[in-house]
């Protein structure tokens with residue numbers, strides 16, 4: 001499905017950039033219909049070169065758009081809402097990808113009846129491989145499906161209760177960094193056992209992609225797939241058990257919980 005509505009991304013940093021890159025890559029959005037804002041617009045020249053309208057004028061971006069994606073840091077939100085409030089009207093849909101800020105908080109800061117949806121994508125949105133969790137409160141089915149269809153073109157989506165948004169942030173958004181670190185560590189091991197760094201990374205990354213793809217394609221539990229790899233008295237189980245003796249699963253679970261607990265302190 002093509003998306004023809006004008007979309008403004010307010011705060012085009014790491015995630016905002018990835019969202020715009022993904023939209024362009026998908027070819028479902030015309031670059032013409034995307035407005036990306038940043039205080040230092042030269043830092044998003046690469047998007048301008050692809051036909052995106054870039055500006056530091058958040059109010060103009062809001063006036064010229066229908067869907068407003070808020071992608072600033074949590075501490076920058078209040079000032080941004082203050083700045084754009086007069087230009088927002090009830091036909092707009094706000095999509096906040098900001099961590100730890102509830103819909104009710106945004107609504108209170110705006111004190112206007114505007115549809116607000118929270119979305120939690122990850123940086124794989126740049127290549128249309130995001131996992132995006134979406135939550136809303138009292139948004140019309142049409143507005144919700146409009147927002148969901150944007151993220152559907154950029155990966156997979158799941159509608160969740162807003163109470164689960166912090167958990168979604170940790171598992172889905174921070175998860176990119178967690179899995180990256182796992183791949184880096186696997187590559188480092190691969191170098192120890194004989195590969196050049198580049199080869200080790202290729203093997204580790206493609207293998208990680210294969211493992212994830214197996215789960216998505218077979219709808220199996222990871223242990224079922226592990227059982228198919230662990231030949232009795234073989235090298236896989238020897239490696240896995242050594243990793244577990246050193247706390248692999250425990251370290252991951254504790255890391256997820258530490259990230260989750262941090263979200264409560266963010267705002």
Ligand SMILES: NC(=O)C1=CN([C@@H]2O[C@H](COP(=O)(O)OP(=O)(O)OC[C@H]3O[C@@H](n4cnc5c(N)ncnc54)[C@H](O)[C@@H]3O)[C@@H](O)[C@H]2O)C=CC1
Pocket residue numbers: 010011012013014015016037038039040056058071072073074076080097098099120121122123173174
């Ligand atoms: N980076 C990630 O993977 C993810 C980030 N998020 C959330 O997305 C939001 C953005 O995160 P990042 O992209 O990592 O941060 P970032 O700092 O890279 O991006 C924020 C951008 O907003 C711009 N900005 C700040 N004030 C502005 C203003 N007044 N006008 C225009 N632009 C302004 C900054 O210059 C910066 O480029 C955060 O709330 C974060 O919690 C959510 C999911 C994933």
Ligand SMILES: O=C(O)[C@@H]1CCC=N1
Pocket residue numbers: 099169173174
């Ligand atoms: O690190 C952060 O706070 C943000 C939210 C999820 C990914 N990056």
